[in-house]
Amino acid sequence: MIRIGGLAILILCLPMGGSFAALNLIGTDIPNDDGTGILITWDPTSEQADAGAFIVYRSELPSGNAEEIGMALVRDGHYADKSVVPEKQYNYRLVGKDPVGNELVFSGGPFSAKAQWFNYEKLPVAVSMLIFSGCVIFFIHRTMSGKSLFIRKIAGLDALDEAVGRATEMGRPVFQVPGIGTISDVATLASLSIMRRVARKVAEYNVPFIVPCTEALVMTTAQEVVKTAYTEAGRPEMYKPENVSYLTYDQFGYAAGVDGMMLRDKPGAILLLGYFMAESLIMAETGNSIGAIQIAGTDQTSQLPFFVAACDYTLIGEELYAASSYLSREPVFLGSLKGQDLCKVIILSLIAVGVILATLAALGGETFPHLSEWYNQLFGAIGAGNEA
Amino acid sequence: MKRDIPILVTLITGIFLVVSFFIPHKPFGEMEQLSLIWFSIVSGFAMVLGIDSLLKVNIKKITQRKSGWGYSLLLILGFAATLVTGFESGFRHGSPFALGSSFMYIYTHFIIPLQGTMFSLLAFFIASAAYRAFRARTMVSTLLLITATIVMLGRVPGGENLWSGFATISEWIMNYPQLAAKRGILIGAYLGAAATSLRILLGIERPYLN
Numbered sequence: 001m002i003r004i005g006g007l008a009i010l011i012l013c014l015p016m017g018g019s020f021a022a023l024n025l026i027g028t029d030i031p032n033d034d035g036t037g038i039l040i041t042w043d044p045t046s047e048q049a050d051a052g053a054f055i056v057y058r059s060e061l062p063s064g065n066a067e068e069i070g071m072a073l074v075r076d077g078h079y080a081d082k083s084v085v086p087e088k089q090y091n092y093r094l095v096g097k098d099p100v101g102n103e104l105v106f107s108g109g110p111f112s113a114k115a116q117w118f119n120y121e122k123l124p125v126a127v128s129m130l131i132f133s134g135c136v137i138f139f140i141h142r143t144m145s146g147k148s149l150f151i152r153k154i155a156g157l158d159a160l161d162e163a164v165g166r167a168t169e170m171g172r173p174v175f176q177v178p179g180i181g182t183i184s185d186v187a188t189l190a191s192l193s194i195m196r197r198v199a200r201k202v203a204e205y206n207v208p209f210i211v212p213c214t215e216a217l218v219m220t221t222a223q224e225v226v227k228t229a230y231t232e233a234g235r236p237e238m239y240k241p242e243n244v245s246y247l248t249y250d251q252f253g254y255a256a257g258v259d260g261m262m263l264r265d266k267p268g269a270i271l272l273l274g275y276f277m278a279e280s281l282i283m284a285e286t287g288n289s290i291g292a293i294q295i296a297g298t299d300q301t302s303q304l305p306f307f308v309a310a311c312d313y314t315l316i317g318e319e320l321y322a323a324s325s326y327l328s329r330e331p332v333f334l335g336s337l338k339g340q341d342l343c344k345v346i347i348l349s350l351i352a353v354g355v356i357l358a359t360l361a362a363l364g365g366e367t368f369p370h371l372s373e374w375y376n377q378l379f380g381a382i383g384a385g386n387e388a
Numbered sequence: 389m390k391r392d393i394p395i396l397v398t399l400i401t402g403i404f405l406v407v408s409f410f411i412p413h414k415p416f417g418e419m420e421q422l423s424l425i426w427f428s429i430v431s432g433f434a435m436v437l438g439i440d441s442l443l444k445v446n447i448k449k450i451t452q453r454k455s456g457w458g459y460s461l462l463l464i465l466g467f468a469a470t471l472v473t474g475f476e477s478g479f480r481h482g483s484p485f486a487l488g489s490s491f492m493y494i495y496t497h498f499i500i501p502l503q504g505t506m507f508s509l510l511a512f513f514i515a516s517a518a519y520r521a522f523r524a525r526t527m528v529s530t531l532l533l534i535t536a537t538i539v540m541l542g543r544v545p546g547g548e549n550l551w552s553g554f555a556t557i558s559e560w561i562m563n564y565p566q567l568a569a570k571r572g573i574l575i576g577a578y579l580g581a582a583a584t585s586l587r588i589l590l591g592i593e594r595p596y597l598n
Contacts, residue, residue: 218436246438321580
Protein backbone atom coordinates (compact mmCIF):
# COMPACT_ATOMS: atom_id res chain seq x y z
CA MET A 1 0.00 0.00 0.00
CA ILE A 2 1.35 3.40 -1.01
CA ARG A 3 1.45 5.92 1.76
CA ILE A 4 -0.45 8.98 0.55
CA GLY A 5 -1.25 10.56 3.84
CA GLY A 6 -2.53 9.57 7.24
CA LEU A 7 -6.17 10.25 6.42
CA ALA A 8 -6.04 8.41 3.13
CA ILE A 9 -4.58 5.32 4.76
CA LEU A 10 -7.34 5.38 7.37
CA ILE A 11 -10.08 5.41 4.72
CA LEU A 12 -8.40 2.71 2.64
CA CYS A 13 -8.03 0.41 5.64
CA LEU A 14 -11.67 0.49 6.65
CA PRO A 15 -14.30 -1.64 4.91
CA MET A 16 -16.41 0.53 2.61
CA GLY A 17 -20.14 0.70 3.01
CA GLY A 18 -20.20 -1.28 6.31
CA SER A 19 -23.16 -0.61 8.55
CA PHE A 20 -22.62 0.99 11.99
CA ALA A 21 -24.51 -1.15 14.49
CA ALA A 22 -26.29 0.46 17.42
CA LEU A 23 -24.27 0.96 20.58
CA ASN A 24 -26.00 -0.32 23.71
CA LEU A 25 -25.48 2.42 26.32
CA ILE A 26 -25.43 1.24 29.92
CA GLY A 27 -25.40 3.75 32.77
CA THR A 28 -24.28 2.72 36.26
CA ASP A 29 -23.71 4.58 39.50
CA ILE A 30 -20.00 5.16 40.21
CA PRO A 31 -19.43 3.33 43.51
CA ASN A 32 -17.89 4.73 46.70
CA ASP A 33 -18.63 8.38 45.89
CA ASP A 34 -20.98 11.14 47.02
CA GLY A 35 -23.61 10.35 44.38
CA THR A 36 -22.33 12.80 41.77
CA GLY A 37 -21.00 10.23 39.28
CA ILE A 38 -22.62 8.12 36.54
CA LEU A 39 -20.53 5.82 34.37
CA ILE A 40 -21.79 5.42 30.77
CA THR A 41 -20.40 2.32 29.08
CA TRP A 42 -20.73 0.84 25.61
CA ASP A 43 -19.12 -2.07 23.82
CA PRO A 44 -17.83 -0.94 20.41
CA THR A 45 -16.97 -3.40 17.67
CA SER A 46 -13.57 -3.20 16.03
CA GLU A 47 -15.11 -1.20 13.17
CA GLN A 48 -16.86 1.20 15.50
CA ALA A 49 -13.68 1.73 17.51
CA ASP A 50 -12.13 3.64 14.59
CA ALA A 51 -14.99 6.14 14.46
CA GLY A 52 -13.07 8.73 16.49
CA ALA A 53 -14.84 10.70 19.20
CA PHE A 54 -18.36 11.26 20.46
CA ILE A 55 -19.70 14.49 21.89
CA VAL A 56 -21.63 13.61 25.04
CA TYR A 57 -24.94 15.37 25.74
CA ARG A 58 -27.02 15.11 28.89
CA SER A 59 -30.63 16.04 29.57
CA GLU A 60 -33.09 15.47 32.37
CA LEU A 61 -35.98 14.55 30.02
CA PRO A 62 -35.62 12.04 27.15
CA SER A 63 -36.54 14.64 24.55
CA GLY A 64 -35.60 17.73 26.48
CA ASN A 65 -32.85 20.32 25.87
CA ALA A 66 -29.52 18.60 26.15
CA GLU A 67 -26.30 20.25 27.33
CA GLU A 68 -22.90 19.26 26.03
CA ILE A 69 -20.86 17.86 28.91
CA GLY A 70 -17.74 16.46 27.26
CA MET A 71 -16.15 14.20 24.69
CA ALA A 72 -15.35 10.49 24.67
CA LEU A 73 -13.36 8.30 22.30
CA VAL A 74 -15.52 5.50 20.89
CA ARG A 75 -12.77 2.93 21.40
CA ASP A 76 -12.50 3.76 25.15
CA GLY A 77 -15.95 2.27 25.73
CA HIS A 78 -16.81 4.47 28.71
CA TYR A 79 -17.42 8.04 29.89
CA ALA A 80 -17.63 9.15 33.53
CA ASP A 81 -20.00 12.02 34.22
CA LYS A 82 -19.02 13.39 37.66
CA SER A 83 -21.31 16.40 37.80
CA VAL A 84 -24.75 14.91 38.44
CA VAL A 85 -27.12 15.57 41.31
CA PRO A 86 -27.73 12.49 43.49
CA GLU A 87 -31.03 10.59 42.90
CA LYS A 88 -31.85 12.71 39.82
CA GLN A 89 -32.51 10.93 36.53
CA TYR A 90 -30.52 11.79 33.41
CA ASN A 91 -30.65 10.79 29.76
CA TYR A 92 -27.53 10.70 27.62
CA ARG A 93 -26.92 11.15 23.92
CA LEU A 94 -23.66 10.39 22.16
CA VAL A 95 -23.22 12.18 18.82
CA GLY A 96 -20.43 11.49 16.36
CA LYS A 97 -19.62 10.66 12.76
CA ASP A 98 -18.78 7.32 11.23
CA PRO A 99 -15.66 7.01 9.03
CA VAL A 100 -17.56 8.01 5.86
CA GLY A 101 -19.06 11.10 7.47
CA ASN A 102 -22.58 9.97 8.38
CA GLU A 103 -23.91 11.34 11.65
CA LEU A 104 -24.26 8.84 14.46
CA VAL A 105 -26.54 9.36 17.46
CA PHE A 106 -26.86 6.90 20.32
CA SER A 107 -28.98 7.53 23.34
CA GLY A 108 -29.75 5.85 26.63
CA GLY A 109 -31.38 6.47 29.98
CA PRO A 110 -32.77 7.33 32.37
CA PHE A 111 -29.82 6.72 34.69
CA SER A 112 -29.28 8.05 38.22
CA ALA A 113 -26.57 8.08 40.86
CA LYS A 114 -26.72 7.42 44.58
CA ALA A 115 -24.43 8.55 47.39
CA GLN A 116 -22.81 5.78 49.42
CA TRP A 117 -22.50 5.81 53.21
CA PHE A 118 -19.18 3.97 53.25
CA ASN A 119 -16.24 3.96 50.84
CA TYR A 120 -15.41 0.25 50.59
CA GLU A 121 -12.11 1.02 48.87
CA LYS A 122 -10.98 2.39 52.24
CA LEU A 123 -12.05 -0.71 54.19
CA PRO A 124 -8.46 -2.02 54.58
CA VAL A 125 -7.48 1.41 55.96
CA ALA A 126 -10.40 1.29 58.44
CA VAL A 127 -9.45 -2.21 59.60
CA SER A 128 -5.77 -1.22 60.03
CA MET A 129 -6.79 1.88 61.97
CA LEU A 130 -9.04 -0.12 64.29
CA ILE A 131 -6.31 -2.68 64.96
CA PHE A 132 -3.79 0.07 65.68
CA SER A 133 -6.12 2.06 67.93
CA GLY A 134 -7.15 -1.13 69.71
CA CYS A 135 -3.53 -2.03 70.48
CA VAL A 136 -2.74 1.46 71.80
CA ILE A 137 -5.88 1.73 73.95
CA PHE A 138 -5.42 -1.82 75.30
CA PHE A 139 -1.90 -1.09 76.53
CA ILE A 140 -2.90 2.30 77.93
CA HIS A 141 -5.51 0.54 80.07
CA ARG A 142 -3.02 -2.16 81.05
CA THR A 143 -0.45 0.36 82.29
CA MET A 144 -3.11 2.30 84.18
CA SER A 145 -3.56 -0.80 86.35
CA GLY A 146 -0.01 -0.28 87.61
CA LYS A 147 2.12 -2.48 85.35
CA SER A 148 5.51 -0.87 84.74
CA LEU A 149 7.05 -0.82 81.27
CA PHE A 150 10.64 -0.70 80.06
CA ILE A 151 11.67 2.02 77.62
CA ARG A 152 15.11 1.98 75.97
CA LYS A 153 17.57 4.79 76.42
CA ILE A 154 17.30 7.70 73.96
CA ALA A 155 20.58 9.62 74.10
CA GLY A 156 19.19 12.82 72.61
CA LEU A 157 16.50 13.14 75.28
CA ASP A 158 18.88 12.30 78.12
CA ALA A 159 21.11 15.09 76.84
CA LEU A 160 18.39 17.77 77.27
CA ASP A 161 19.38 18.36 80.89
CA GLU A 162 23.05 18.44 79.94
CA ALA A 163 22.33 20.97 77.18
CA VAL A 164 20.38 23.33 79.45
CA GLY A 165 23.01 22.97 82.18
CA ARG A 166 25.78 23.82 79.73
CA ALA A 167 23.95 26.94 78.54
CA THR A 168 23.46 27.98 82.19
CA GLU A 169 27.19 27.58 82.95
CA MET A 170 28.09 29.66 79.90
CA GLY A 171 25.48 32.28 80.80
CA ARG A 172 23.96 31.90 77.35
CA PRO A 173 20.31 31.54 76.27
CA VAL A 174 18.66 28.32 75.12
CA PHE A 175 17.06 28.29 71.67
CA GLN A 176 14.26 26.01 70.56
CA VAL A 177 13.36 26.11 66.86
CA PRO A 178 9.99 24.37 66.22
CA GLY A 179 10.55 24.17 62.46
CA ILE A 180 8.46 25.36 59.52
CA GLY A 181 5.43 23.17 60.22
CA THR A 182 1.97 24.46 61.00
CA ILE A 183 0.08 23.77 64.24
CA SER A 184 -1.68 20.88 62.46
CA ASP A 185 1.62 19.02 61.86
CA VAL A 186 2.13 16.25 64.43
CA ALA A 187 5.88 16.95 64.54
CA THR A 188 5.16 20.55 65.62
CA LEU A 189 2.82 19.31 68.36
CA ALA A 190 5.52 16.89 69.54
CA SER A 191 7.97 19.82 69.61
CA LEU A 192 5.53 21.84 71.76
CA SER A 193 5.28 18.90 74.22
CA ILE A 194 9.05 18.92 74.63
CA MET A 195 9.08 22.74 74.82
CA ARG A 196 6.99 22.68 78.01
CA ARG A 197 9.50 20.48 79.80
CA VAL A 198 12.51 22.39 78.52
CA ALA A 199 10.91 25.73 79.46
CA ARG A 200 10.32 24.47 83.01
CA LYS A 201 13.95 23.39 83.31
CA VAL A 202 15.16 26.70 81.82
CA ALA A 203 12.98 28.65 84.26
CA GLU A 204 14.51 26.77 87.21
CA TYR A 205 18.02 27.63 85.95
CA ASN A 206 17.09 31.26 85.26
CA VAL A 207 18.27 31.23 81.63
CA PRO A 208 16.60 33.08 78.71
CA PHE A 209 14.57 30.79 76.47
CA ILE A 210 14.16 31.97 72.88
CA VAL A 211 11.63 30.42 70.48
CA PRO A 212 11.48 31.92 66.97
CA CYS A 213 8.32 30.80 65.14
CA THR A 214 7.32 30.71 61.49
CA GLU A 215 3.56 30.48 61.95
CA ALA A 216 1.38 32.75 64.03
CA LEU A 217 -0.74 29.89 65.45
CA VAL A 218 2.42 28.07 66.53
CA MET A 219 3.67 31.32 68.10
CA THR A 220 0.51 31.87 70.14
CA THR A 221 0.49 28.25 71.33
CA ALA A 222 4.20 28.35 72.16
CA GLN A 223 3.71 31.57 74.14
CA GLU A 224 1.03 29.90 76.27
CA VAL A 225 3.14 26.75 76.74
CA VAL A 226 6.23 28.69 77.83
CA LYS A 227 4.23 31.06 80.06
CA THR A 228 2.57 28.12 81.82
CA ALA A 229 5.91 26.34 82.23
CA TYR A 230 7.42 29.42 83.86
CA THR A 231 4.41 29.70 86.18
CA GLU A 232 4.65 26.01 87.14
CA ALA A 233 8.36 26.51 87.92
CA GLY A 234 7.46 29.42 90.21
CA ARG A 235 9.06 32.07 87.97
CA PRO A 236 6.17 33.81 86.16
CA GLU A 237 8.02 37.15 86.24
CA MET A 238 10.80 35.71 84.07
CA TYR A 239 8.51 35.13 81.11
CA LYS A 240 9.04 37.66 78.29
CA PRO A 241 6.59 37.50 75.33
CA GLU A 242 9.24 38.95 72.97
CA ASN A 243 11.35 35.81 73.49
CA VAL A 244 8.66 33.71 71.77
CA SER A 245 8.22 35.70 68.59
CA TYR A 246 7.01 35.45 65.02
CA LEU A 247 9.62 35.89 62.28
CA THR A 248 8.18 35.13 58.85
CA TYR A 249 6.25 32.44 57.00
CA ASP A 250 8.86 32.35 54.22
CA GLN A 251 11.11 29.27 54.52
CA PHE A 252 14.47 30.90 53.78
CA GLY A 253 13.49 34.19 55.39
CA TYR A 254 12.90 32.16 58.56
CA ALA A 255 16.27 30.42 58.17
CA ALA A 256 17.98 33.79 57.71
CA GLY A 257 16.21 35.23 60.75
CA VAL A 258 17.07 32.26 62.98
CA ASP A 259 20.70 32.32 61.80
CA GLY A 260 20.95 36.01 62.57
CA MET A 261 19.57 35.44 66.08
CA MET A 262 22.03 32.58 66.64
CA LEU A 263 25.02 34.65 65.51
CA ARG A 264 24.02 37.66 67.63
CA ASP A 265 22.73 35.95 70.79
CA LYS A 266 25.18 33.00 70.68
CA PRO A 267 23.02 30.45 72.53
CA GLY A 268 24.69 27.71 74.56
CA ALA A 269 22.13 25.09 73.53
CA ILE A 270 19.98 24.80 70.41
CA LEU A 271 17.03 22.42 70.04
CA LEU A 272 15.90 21.90 66.43
CA LEU A 273 12.73 19.88 66.95
CA GLY A 274 9.83 19.70 64.51
CA TYR A 275 9.15 19.73 60.77
CA PHE A 276 12.14 20.85 58.71
CA MET A 277 12.98 20.91 55.03
CA ALA A 278 15.88 22.48 53.10
CA GLU A 279 16.58 25.11 55.78
CA SER A 280 17.60 22.41 58.31
CA LEU A 281 21.28 22.29 57.36
CA ILE A 282 21.56 26.08 57.19
CA MET A 283 20.39 26.34 60.80
CA ALA A 284 22.32 23.29 62.04
CA GLU A 285 25.61 24.39 60.53
CA THR A 286 25.24 27.93 61.87
CA GLY A 287 24.56 26.48 65.32
CA ASN A 288 27.61 24.28 64.99
CA SER A 289 29.78 27.25 63.97
CA ILE A 290 28.99 29.14 67.20
CA GLY A 291 29.86 26.14 69.37
CA ALA A 292 26.39 25.45 70.77
CA ILE A 293 25.35 21.96 71.84
CA GLN A 294 22.63 20.92 69.38
CA ILE A 295 19.83 18.39 69.75
CA ALA A 296 17.75 17.88 66.62
CA GLY A 297 14.70 15.79 65.86
CA THR A 298 12.45 15.49 62.83
CA ASP A 299 10.32 12.91 61.05
CA GLN A 300 11.55 14.05 57.63
CA THR A 301 13.91 11.33 56.42
CA SER A 302 15.38 13.68 53.81
CA GLN A 303 16.71 15.99 56.56
CA LEU A 304 17.91 13.40 59.07
CA PRO A 305 21.34 12.91 57.42
CA PHE A 306 22.02 16.65 57.70
CA PHE A 307 21.08 16.70 61.36
CA VAL A 308 23.17 13.60 62.09
CA ALA A 309 26.18 15.25 60.41
CA ALA A 310 25.81 18.69 62.00
CA CYS A 311 24.24 18.12 65.43
CA ASP A 312 25.47 16.48 68.61
CA TYR A 313 22.32 14.39 69.12
CA THR A 314 19.55 13.48 66.72
CA LEU A 315 16.09 12.10 67.48
CA ILE A 316 15.26 9.91 64.50
CA GLY A 317 11.65 9.69 63.35
CA GLU A 318 9.59 8.06 66.11
CA GLU A 319 12.02 9.11 68.86
CA LEU A 320 10.67 12.66 68.44
CA TYR A 321 7.14 11.38 69.07
CA ALA A 322 8.28 9.21 71.98
CA ALA A 323 9.86 12.24 73.69
CA SER A 324 6.81 13.21 75.76
CA SER A 325 6.44 9.60 76.98
CA TYR A 326 10.17 9.29 77.68
CA LEU A 327 10.45 12.56 79.59
CA SER A 328 7.25 12.23 81.64
CA ARG A 329 7.44 8.42 82.26
CA GLU A 330 3.70 8.49 82.91
CA PRO A 331 2.13 5.01 82.60
CA VAL A 332 -0.49 6.24 80.12
CA PHE A 333 2.15 7.55 77.73
CA LEU A 334 4.33 4.45 78.07
CA GLY A 335 1.29 2.27 77.37
CA SER A 336 0.71 4.03 74.04
CA LEU A 337 4.38 3.45 73.13
CA LYS A 338 3.96 -0.26 73.88
CA GLY A 339 0.85 -0.40 71.65
CA GLN A 340 2.78 1.35 68.89
CA ASP A 341 5.63 -1.16 69.23
CA LEU A 342 3.19 -4.08 68.96
CA CYS A 343 1.86 -2.65 65.69
CA LYS A 344 5.45 -2.31 64.47
CA VAL A 345 6.01 -6.02 65.25
CA ILE A 346 2.82 -6.91 63.32
CA ILE A 347 3.92 -4.84 60.30
CA LEU A 348 7.47 -6.27 60.36
CA SER A 349 6.07 -9.81 60.59
CA LEU A 350 3.83 -9.17 57.57
CA ILE A 351 6.82 -7.78 55.65
CA ALA A 352 8.90 -10.84 56.57
CA VAL A 353 6.13 -13.21 55.39
CA GLY A 354 5.89 -11.28 52.12
CA VAL A 355 9.67 -11.42 51.58
CA ILE A 356 9.73 -15.17 52.24
CA LEU A 357 6.79 -15.82 49.89
CA ALA A 358 8.33 -13.66 47.14
CA THR A 359 11.68 -15.46 47.52
CA LEU A 360 10.02 -18.90 47.37
CA ALA A 361 7.91 -17.79 44.39
CA ALA A 362 11.09 -16.75 42.55
CA LEU A 363 12.50 -20.24 43.07
CA GLY A 364 9.74 -21.71 40.91
CA GLY A 365 6.87 -24.12 41.37
CA GLU A 366 3.13 -23.45 41.36
CA THR A 367 1.97 -22.95 44.94
CA PHE A 368 4.21 -20.13 46.07
CA PRO A 369 3.72 -17.84 43.03
CA HIS A 370 -0.07 -18.02 43.62
CA LEU A 371 0.33 -17.32 47.34
CA SER A 372 2.75 -14.47 46.67
CA GLU A 373 0.35 -12.95 44.11
CA TRP A 374 -2.59 -13.17 46.53
CA TYR A 375 -0.47 -11.57 49.29
CA ASN A 376 0.52 -8.72 46.92
CA GLN A 377 -3.11 -8.16 45.95
CA LEU A 378 -4.16 -8.00 49.61
CA PHE A 379 -1.70 -5.22 50.40
CA GLY A 380 -2.30 -3.59 47.04
CA ALA A 381 -5.89 -3.14 48.23
CA ILE A 382 -4.62 -1.33 51.35
CA GLY A 383 -2.48 0.95 49.18
CA ALA A 384 -5.42 1.70 46.88
CA GLY A 385 -7.56 2.51 49.92
CA ASN A 386 -4.96 5.00 51.09
CA GLU A 387 -4.97 6.75 47.73
CA ALA A 388 -8.78 6.74 47.40
CA MET B 389 -14.38 23.18 83.02
CA LYS B 390 -11.84 25.55 81.44
CA ARG B 391 -9.70 22.57 80.42
CA ASP B 392 -12.56 20.16 79.71
CA ILE B 393 -14.22 22.16 76.92
CA PRO B 394 -11.15 22.33 74.62
CA ILE B 395 -10.48 18.61 75.22
CA LEU B 396 -14.10 17.78 74.37
CA VAL B 397 -14.01 19.95 71.25
CA THR B 398 -10.78 18.22 70.15
CA LEU B 399 -12.27 14.76 70.75
CA ILE B 400 -15.55 15.40 68.94
CA THR B 401 -13.96 17.25 66.01
CA GLY B 402 -11.20 14.67 65.64
CA ILE B 403 -13.56 11.68 65.66
CA PHE B 404 -15.92 13.46 63.27
CA LEU B 405 -13.13 14.16 60.77
CA VAL B 406 -11.74 10.61 61.02
CA VAL B 407 -15.22 9.14 60.41
CA SER B 408 -15.80 11.63 57.54
CA PHE B 409 -12.72 10.24 55.80
CA PHE B 410 -14.64 6.97 55.23
CA ILE B 411 -18.08 8.38 54.38
CA PRO B 412 -18.47 9.90 50.88
CA HIS B 413 -22.13 10.93 51.47
CA LYS B 414 -22.73 14.65 51.93
CA PRO B 415 -21.97 16.47 54.22
CA PHE B 416 -19.25 14.07 55.48
CA GLY B 417 -17.42 13.81 52.16
CA GLU B 418 -16.83 17.56 52.09
CA MET B 419 -15.61 17.91 55.68
CA GLU B 420 -11.92 17.56 54.87
CA GLN B 421 -11.98 20.38 52.31
CA LEU B 422 -14.22 22.49 54.55
CA SER B 423 -11.91 22.07 57.54
CA LEU B 424 -8.92 23.13 55.40
CA ILE B 425 -10.82 26.28 54.39
CA TRP B 426 -11.69 27.01 58.04
CA PHE B 427 -8.05 26.45 59.02
CA SER B 428 -6.95 28.97 56.35
CA ILE B 429 -9.41 31.54 57.69
CA VAL B 430 -8.29 31.06 61.31
CA SER B 431 -4.63 31.22 60.21
CA GLY B 432 -5.35 34.47 58.41
CA PHE B 433 -6.69 36.05 61.58
CA ALA B 434 -3.84 34.59 63.62
CA MET B 435 -1.45 36.31 61.20
CA VAL B 436 -2.56 39.62 62.77
CA LEU B 437 -1.16 38.38 66.11
CA GLY B 438 2.06 37.34 64.36
CA ILE B 439 2.49 40.74 62.73
CA ASP B 440 1.76 42.44 66.06
CA SER B 441 4.49 40.36 67.73
CA LEU B 442 6.95 41.04 64.90
CA LEU B 443 6.42 44.80 64.97
CA LYS B 444 6.46 45.06 68.79
CA VAL B 445 9.71 43.12 69.16
CA ASN B 446 11.53 45.07 66.46
CA ILE B 447 10.23 48.53 67.43
CA LYS B 448 11.31 47.82 71.01
CA LYS B 449 14.79 46.89 69.76
CA ILE B 450 15.02 50.15 67.79
CA THR B 451 13.76 52.39 70.61
CA GLN B 452 16.05 50.74 73.17
CA ARG B 453 19.00 50.69 70.73
CA LYS B 454 19.67 47.03 71.48
CA SER B 455 22.43 45.15 69.66
CA GLY B 456 21.45 44.65 66.00
CA TRP B 457 18.78 47.42 66.03
CA GLY B 458 19.82 48.39 62.50
CA TYR B 459 18.48 45.10 61.19
CA SER B 460 15.20 45.72 62.98
CA LEU B 461 14.97 49.16 61.32
CA LEU B 462 15.55 47.52 57.93
CA LEU B 463 12.84 44.98 58.69
CA ILE B 464 10.29 47.65 59.63
CA LEU B 465 11.10 49.70 56.52
CA GLY B 466 10.84 46.62 54.29
CA PHE B 467 7.57 45.63 55.93
CA ALA B 468 6.12 49.13 55.40
CA ALA B 469 7.32 49.33 51.80
CA THR B 470 5.87 45.93 50.90
CA LEU B 471 2.57 46.75 52.60
CA VAL B 472 2.23 50.07 50.77
CA THR B 473 3.14 48.59 47.38
CA GLY B 474 0.73 45.72 48.00
CA PHE B 475 -2.15 48.12 48.56
CA GLU B 476 -1.06 50.34 45.67
CA SER B 477 -0.86 47.37 43.30
CA GLY B 478 -4.23 46.12 44.48
CA PHE B 479 -5.90 49.43 43.78
CA ARG B 480 -4.16 50.07 40.47
CA HIS B 481 -4.18 46.58 38.93
CA GLY B 482 -7.02 44.88 40.78
CA SER B 483 -4.68 42.40 42.46
CA PRO B 484 -1.20 42.77 44.00
CA PHE B 485 -0.19 39.62 42.10
CA ALA B 486 -0.99 41.09 38.68
CA LEU B 487 1.89 40.97 36.21
CA GLY B 488 3.72 44.30 35.99
CA SER B 489 2.59 45.49 39.43
CA SER B 490 5.11 47.02 41.84
CA PHE B 491 4.33 44.29 44.37
CA MET B 492 5.35 41.60 41.87
CA TYR B 493 8.44 43.71 41.06
CA ILE B 494 9.46 43.46 44.73
CA TYR B 495 8.76 39.72 44.71
CA THR B 496 10.66 39.07 41.47
CA HIS B 497 13.65 41.32 42.11
CA PHE B 498 14.04 41.08 45.89
CA ILE B 499 12.37 38.00 47.38
CA ILE B 500 13.34 35.44 44.74
CA PRO B 501 17.06 36.45 44.60
CA LEU B 502 17.21 36.51 48.41
CA GLN B 503 15.65 33.02 48.58
CA GLY B 504 18.16 31.85 45.96
CA THR B 505 21.02 33.31 48.00
CA MET B 506 19.97 31.47 51.16
CA PHE B 507 19.41 28.25 49.23
CA SER B 508 22.86 28.52 47.65
CA LEU B 509 24.44 28.60 51.12
CA LEU B 510 23.49 24.92 51.33
CA ALA B 511 26.25 24.04 48.86
CA PHE B 512 28.89 25.39 51.26
CA PHE B 513 27.20 24.01 54.35
CA ILE B 514 26.94 20.53 52.81
CA ALA B 515 30.67 20.66 52.05
CA SER B 516 31.56 21.70 55.60
CA ALA B 517 29.20 19.12 57.16
CA ALA B 518 30.55 16.38 54.89
CA TYR B 519 34.15 17.35 55.77
CA ARG B 520 33.34 16.86 59.47
CA ALA B 521 31.16 13.76 59.09
CA PHE B 522 33.18 11.71 56.62
CA ARG B 523 36.13 10.76 58.79
CA ALA B 524 37.58 7.21 58.97
CA ARG B 525 37.65 7.09 62.79
CA THR B 526 35.61 3.96 63.43
CA MET B 527 34.44 0.98 61.36
CA VAL B 528 30.99 2.50 60.89
CA SER B 529 32.30 5.94 59.89
CA THR B 530 34.75 4.34 57.44
CA LEU B 531 31.86 2.43 55.87
CA LEU B 532 29.92 5.72 55.64
CA LEU B 533 32.90 7.42 53.99
CA ILE B 534 33.35 4.65 51.39
CA THR B 535 29.61 4.46 50.61
CA ALA B 536 29.27 8.24 50.33
CA THR B 537 32.29 8.41 48.01
CA ILE B 538 30.88 5.71 45.73
CA VAL B 539 27.44 7.37 45.60
CA MET B 540 28.94 10.83 44.91
CA LEU B 541 31.14 9.46 42.13
CA GLY B 542 28.21 7.54 40.70
CA ARG B 543 26.11 10.70 40.47
CA VAL B 544 28.55 12.92 38.56
CA PRO B 545 29.71 12.55 34.92
CA GLY B 546 33.36 12.59 36.07
CA GLY B 547 32.81 9.48 38.15
CA GLU B 548 31.33 7.61 35.19
CA ASN B 549 34.36 8.57 33.13
CA LEU B 550 36.61 7.10 35.80
CA TRP B 551 34.75 3.80 35.95
CA SER B 552 31.29 2.93 34.63
CA GLY B 553 30.65 0.66 37.61
CA PHE B 554 30.28 3.62 40.01
CA ALA B 555 26.87 4.50 38.56
CA THR B 556 25.63 0.91 38.81
CA ILE B 557 26.81 0.43 42.40
CA SER B 558 25.52 3.88 43.37
CA GLU B 559 22.09 3.03 41.92
CA TRP B 560 22.04 -0.30 43.78
CA ILE B 561 22.97 1.41 47.08
CA MET B 562 20.19 4.00 46.64
CA ASN B 563 17.57 1.44 45.54
CA TYR B 564 18.18 -1.28 48.12
CA PRO B 565 19.97 -0.63 51.43
CA GLN B 566 19.21 3.13 51.51
CA LEU B 567 15.56 2.65 50.56
CA ALA B 568 15.13 -0.20 53.05
CA ALA B 569 16.54 1.89 55.89
CA LYS B 570 14.45 4.92 54.90
CA ARG B 571 11.27 2.83 54.79
CA GLY B 572 12.06 1.34 58.18
CA ILE B 573 12.42 4.84 59.65
CA LEU B 574 9.22 5.95 57.90
CA ILE B 575 7.21 3.02 59.31
CA GLY B 576 8.32 3.96 62.82
CA ALA B 577 7.73 7.67 62.23
CA TYR B 578 4.22 7.18 60.83
CA LEU B 579 3.26 4.85 63.69
CA GLY B 580 4.65 7.41 66.12
CA ALA B 581 2.67 10.19 64.47
CA ALA B 582 -0.49 8.05 64.55
CA ALA B 583 0.00 7.23 68.25
CA THR B 584 0.65 10.92 69.07
CA SER B 585 -2.48 11.92 67.13
CA LEU B 586 -4.52 9.31 69.01
CA ARG B 587 -3.19 10.59 72.37
CA ILE B 588 -4.10 14.17 71.37
CA LEU B 589 -7.58 13.13 70.18
CA LEU B 590 -8.25 11.25 73.42
CA GLY B 591 -7.03 14.22 75.46
CA ILE B 592 -4.14 12.29 77.04
CA GLU B 593 -1.55 14.65 75.54
CA ARG B 594 -2.48 18.35 75.42
CA PRO B 595 0.39 20.36 73.91
CA TYR B 596 -2.06 23.03 72.69
CA LEU B 597 -3.40 23.71 76.20
CA ASN B 598 -1.72 25.62 78.98
